[in-house]
Amino acid sequence: MAARLNTSLQNTLSLFSKKLPSSPRRALYCTSSLESHENAETFVLTTPLYYVNAPPHMGSAYTTIAADSIARFQRLLGKKVIFITGTDEHGEKIATSAAANGRNPSEHCDLISQSYRTLWKELDIAYDKFVRTTDPNHEAIVKEFYERVFANGDIYRADYEGLYCVNCEEYKDEKELLENNCCPVHQMPCVARKEDNYFFALSKYQKPLEEVLSQNPRFVQPAYRLNEVQTWIKSGLRDFSISRALVDWGIPVPNDDKQTIYVWFDALLGYISALTEDNEQQNLDTAVSLGWPASLHLIGKDILRFHAVYWPAMLMSAGLNLPKMVFGHGFLTKDGMKMGKSLGNTLEPFELVQKFGPDAVRYFFIREVEFGNDGDYSEDRFIKIVNAHLANTIGNLLNRTLGLLKKNCESTLVVDSTVAAEGVPLKDTVEKLVEKARTNYESLSLSTACEAVLEIGNAGNAYMDQRAPWMLFKQGGVSAEAAAKDLVIILEVMRIIAVALSPIAPCLSLKIYSQLGFSNDQFNSITWDDTKWGELKEGQVMAQASPVFVRIELEAAEKDEEEKKKPKDSKKKGKAKVKVEQQPQTVTEA
Numbered sequence: 001m002a003a004r005l006n007t008s009l010q011n012t013l014s015l016f017s018k019k020l021p022s023s024p025r026r027a028l029y030c031t032s033s034l035e036s037h038e039n040a041e042t043f044v045l046t047t048p049l050y051y052v053n054a055p056p057h058m059g060s061a062y063t064t065i066a067a068d069s070i071a072r073f074q075r076l077l078g079k080k081v082i083f084i085t086g087t088d089e090h091g092e093k094i095a096t097s098a099a100a101n102g103r104n105p106s107e108h109c110d111l112i113s114q115s116y117r118t119l120w121k122e123l124d125i126a127y128d129k130f131v132r133t134t135d136p137n138h139e140a141i142v143k144e145f146y147e148r149v150f151a152n153g154d155i156y157r158a159d160y161e162g163l164y165c166v167n168c169e170e171y172k173d174e175k176e177l178l179e180n181n182c183c184p185v186h187q188m189p190c191v192a193r194k195e196d197n198y199f200f201a202l203s204k205y206q207k208p209l210e211e212v213l214s215q216n217p218r219f220v221q222p223a224y225r226l227n228e229v230q231t232w233i234k235s236g237l238r239d240f241s242i243s244r245a246l247v248d249w250g251i252p253v254p255n256d257d258k259q260t261i262y263v264w265f266d267a268l269l270g271y272i273s274a275l276t277e278d279n280e281q282q283n284l285d286t287a288v289s290l291g292w293p294a295s296l297h298l299i300g301k302d303i304l305r306f307h308a309v310y311w312p313a314m315l316m317s318a319g320l321n322l323p324k325m326v327f328g329h330g331f332l333t334k335d336g337m338k339m340g341k342s343l344g345n346t347l348e349p350f351e352l353v354q355k356f357g358p359d360a361v362r363y364f365f366i367r368e369v370e371f372g373n374d375g376d377y378s379e380d381r382f383i384k385i386v387n388a389h390l391a392n393t394i395g396n397l398l399n400r401t402l403g404l405l406k407k408n409c410e411s412t413l414v415v416d417s418t419v420a421a422e423g424v425p426l427k428d429t430v431e432k433l434v435e436k437a438r439t440n441y442e443s444l445s446l447s448t449a450c451e452a453v454l455e456i457g458n459a460g461n462a463y464m465d466q467r468a469p470w471m472l473f474k475q476g477g478v479s480a481e482a483a484a485k486d487l488v489i490i491l492e493v494m495r496i497i498a499v500a501l502s503p504i505a506p507c508l509s510l511k512i513y514s515q516l517g518f519s520n521d522q523f524n525s526i527t528w529d530d531t532k533w534g535e536l537k538e539g540q541v542m543a544q545a546s547p548v549f550v551r552i553e554l555e556a557a558e559k560d561e562e563e564k565k566k567p568k569d570s571k572k573k574g575k576a577k578v579k580v581e582q583q584p585q586t587v588t589e590a
Ligand SMILES: Nc1ncnc2c1ncn2[C@@H]1O[C@H](COP(=O)(O)OP(=O)(O)OP(=O)(O)O)[C@@H](O)[C@H]1O
Pocket: 048, 049, 050, 051, 052, 053, 057, 058, 059, 060, 062, 063, 167, 168, 298, 299, 300, 301, 302, 303, 330, 331, 332, 333, 338, 339, 340, 341, 342, 343
């Protein structure tokens, strides 16, 4: 395992030490100004705080991309969004991984935590707060919280004996284990442990938790995960140990420095300590006043029990409000197994971003994996999807339209888009699809939201083909005037696509906006209201057309018929490379 970790870390470090090409997306890496939202509704969402046992992989990136898309959508709605992510840095698993890499835990945490921040930057993740559980502010809040729960009579000392999965950092029930007491998530045997620990009286909260779930079934999403949680609770909740006698790398238990606080008890509180400001007095009440309860915890299904059972009980004990929703999405898998740091079967997000850019990576995983379910990655599918959707349906349509506008109208709109669309059914179609996208973003059906935006692109392409403006221009007179209006209509469609897709592919959306003659500032101040028809006005001058999404080409191997005839094993897989291509025009348009 040490060797695997070292290799993966070296890959990552070498990737993020290379300077990636600069691109306009840097302009997008700004978080919303919280001050400008004084009266706005607050929306606080969190990703898990990722363990720093190893650098991030595509699974960690997946949750964070989804969270960023939701955060961006909520900002478009005008809410004051606080998007929290960060790293979970205590516990046995981290100490072991630091030792395996020849570092002290603190250096190890600094290094790996930084690799998360670097990846988030490359992926255009606009978080508002990045919390590290080794921050002194966080430690102060954990201690205060522990003392509150203790004062409430919910912490006691006892012996514990059980089977422990270090990778989950959790004692397991024998009945949930595989053969040889293997953890079903990590496929490694759990170890028998006996300890004298502090316990949290979870069993006391059985009834209150049942009530929370029956009164608010939307607390756990998707709905099928709620059943899972209800089954756990019904089977009887057992108190759990919240300290470790054998782990030094942790926050000392108040009044007993021979024990450290269990990493999960500590880490969950990062969602609250993240709310504090660096220059303010740190305490639980101040933190809570700055945004608690969270509107949404976005997590993988592996940590549902911690978020939907342990965490609400801990909060009740401390007299704090519960988060409004916990959404447990599915796994990115490799050969059917959860991709994970401990198993080492991960997909390198740094490499993917370097090869294909952030928009393609963000779009593919959001569009391809139905949010909530598991999904497998294949490079062929990746290339097929992003080429078809981003390069062809969206990029090519924009390019063709701008080409025709340049040739026939000096790149200038001849009429307001509202006037152009009078009596044109495409406008209604677009409005319905925008509404479909909005409701699906709201309900976290992110893939369907993407699909709705793509349908707008399909409708735009169908309009272009049906109207064939290049023919109308050739006919001249009234036909040419109609063609010029058609181009305004299609460009307005493109503008709406840019707004509606901006939560998922912000860089692509900015490029579309720029080509439509808008400034970066204008793009940065868009809201969901800008999906309404009519922003493009007569006289607006378009920018020089250039592909907004670079088509990904497979190297010649794919085209080589001979290669295709070879037996399966001897075939070399086509390696993807990025090639800038002029977007194709139809023969008649040219
Ligand atoms: N394969 C995956 N698919 C989707 N999300 C994942 C995947 N792996 C990790 N995540 C995200 O990361 C969270 C777990 O974070 P953690 O830091 O424990 O990563 P991990 O790779 O699962 O680690 P380990 O393999 O050591 O358990 C999940 O709840 C989920 O949000």
